[in-house]
Amino acid sequence: MKPLDMQAQAKAGAAFLGENLPPLQDNIVHYPGQFIALVVAETYEQARAAAYKIKVRYTLEKAAVDLQAELPNSKKPKMFMGEEAQVNDGKAAAPLAASAQKVDHKYSTPAEHHHPMEPHATVAVWEGTDKLKLYDATQGVGLTSSIAAYFFGLKPENVNVVAPFVGGGFGSKGLWLHTLIVAMAAKAAGRPVKLALTRQMMQTNVGHRAATIQRVALGTDAGGKLSVMRHHTDTYNNLTQFFEPSGKQSLVLYQAPLREVTYNVAHLDRSTPTFMRAPGETPGTFALESAMDEMAYQLKIDPVEFRIMNHTAKDPMKGHDFSSEFLLDCYRTGAERFGWSSRSMEPRQKRNGKYLVGYGMATATYPGGRSAASVKVLMNSKGDVTVMTASIDIGTGTYTVLAQTAADALGIPVDRIDVKIGDSSLPPAPLAGGSQTTASIHPAALDACVLLRKELTTMAVADPDSKLNGRNPEEIGFAEGKLFLKGDEQKNDTYLNILRRAKRNEIEACATTLPVSGAGLTVPSALCTPSQTPPEQNSDIKQYAFHSFGAQFAEVWVDEDFGTIRVKRFTSVQDVGRIMNEKTARSQVIGGVIFGIGAALMEATDYDKRWGNPVTRTLADYHVPVHLDVPPIDVHFIGKPDPHISPIGARGIGEIGITGVSAAIANAVFNATGKRLRDLPLTPEKFFD
Structure with missing residues (x-):
């Protein structure tokens, strides 16, 4: 595997890791439960039985296990996620002393674990030596794809991550490197390999909230x-x-x-x-x-x-x-x-x-x-619409709400909308975390639908057989699967008729929205045309x-x-x-x-x-x-x-x-x-x- 290199990882979109520890690359154990080996077998029972037979020799070192005991050796970090960590350090003492009323108390919270109903699991499939497909329980197919491509030295387009449904995550899925271990095993075995973490491993290998x-x-x-x-x-x-x-x-x-x-x-x-x-x-x-x-x-x-x-x-x-x-x-x-x-x-x-x-x-x-996101919208000659983006539904309703956005923006029933998400080959979208999915992907979906409508409008206005021929596009509205002249809805043209006369089996549009405050956790590919984002949108800086x-x-x-x-x-x-x-x-x-x-x-x-x-x-x-x-x-x-x-x-x-x-x-x-x-x-x- 490639070694850790923060600059190279950032350039490859793979800097956002759960832990800075590429698996199985050295013989140091940093915490109890750390993965040190993988057994591959025909059945789950065989794998467990074989794993118990492995004998490991350790050289013991003193461990740091108690927060209170280790605080004298603690550090004061300067930054956190790009922001200053220590704010006005030492400046509160004087105004506190001068306050008419004051309270000053200690509060504590324990270590907690995520425990989604669905534990982490991955299936790795190699196609030849340079193409990898991962079926993974991840909150970010794009992120997982970038991480695998970086550490295995693969072309980004040759790593496909698929996660159409995820049974909960709460921040624990998509950042961890057991996906690399199962890919290593699949390559060594020459066949697909599945790794499912046990409930006990959820306590040791996929993060937690620190005390x-x-x-x-x-x-x-x-x-x-x-x-x-x-x-x-x-x-x-x-x-x-x-x-x-x-x-x-x-x-x-x-x-x-x-x-x-x-x-x-x-x-x-x-x-x-x-x-x-x-x-x-x-x-x-x-x-x-x-x-x-x-x-x-x-x-x-x-x-x-x-x-x-x-x-x-x-x-x-x-x-x-x-x-x-x-x-x-x-x-x-x-x-x-x-x-x-x-x-x-x-x-x-x-x-x-x-x-x-x-x-x-x-x-x-x-x-x-809000982060940058891309969405593609495709309409076929039957009037069915497919909305595509590499977002994730972790139980939050992404499928449902994306269909609603497209239905509203195109004026067609929700049941004519098919939403495809959870595949890294689709237009890129951010990690499903930080409460940003809805704010990120729906502006892009809206813009893609607007572009689609504009193209339909252009086709209708230019078509001599259309009732809207020669009209100003600004005069044209949309509803119920058709375009119509505002103020005279009898002059209309359905989406299907516009496509039929143009001898088009389908029409598509793709949009990338780039918030003013930055691209967030995703780097949009060249799949979509960036929309011009108004400066008042998300210009928090x-x-x-x-x-x-x-x-x-x-x-x-x-x-x-x-x-x-x-x-x-x-x-x-x-x-x-x-x-x-x-x-x-x-x-x-x-x-x-x-x-x-x-x-x-x-x-x-x-x-x-x-x-x-x-x-x-x-x-x-x-x-x-x-x-x-x-x-x-x-x-x-x-x-x-x-x-x-x-x-x-x-x-x-x-x-x-x-x-x-x-x-x-x-x-x-x-x-x-x-x-x-x-x-x-x-x-x-x-x-x-």
């Missing part, structure tokens, strides 16, 4: 206006520059003259941390929004009102207006739908039988990202800041005798721009809230303190919410389009649903019991500490 120890301090004036915010995170990494960026939301939320956000990152000999649903904001909103609740209680101000009085309509760091921002509407709508007005300021005021009942809330936020916002409200019941916490109902109100499909969008938020309930009450990966290996290795001991843990979840969208991110007006929605959930639950526990729990998960023994 954090966070310190949040807030200062206000006597009236409750924030004067300073300080958010420090201790965390770790291994074999990567990535670390859990838990201070991200503290650079975006609330009006404060000064905010300090800093990190210490230790090295631990654990499997490599990676992106996990709303990386940074998930643990970060727990700490910040818990601290906001603590400050509101200290000031004796309602937590919703405290947030409203400290609200900002501008990006606090850049000074830019948000492209579209309706957070105040989220607070007020959520409070009304939830029945917040019946909450008591003082804890322990509500009971239901033996249970103490509490209400809590928190703010949700996540960046509104020059003019706007792009973020989504929301408000989370939780009711909990706490059994004082046993310390058990139940979430009895939940309200989530989100401002994510235009809602493309109410059903799939609502499903995304419900999934995020359930994810957040897991983080709040039960999810944690425990490690052996001697060797550093995970001991919670299956879904029997790594607990996730089941049906009885999930209450009724009321989801509401503000639904106002973002006029600047794209003509579609939609931002991503997959990740914001989890942010703020654990804080809303923890804040509700305080309201119920008067006991403040600052360490996740909120398990019964912590209630009695």
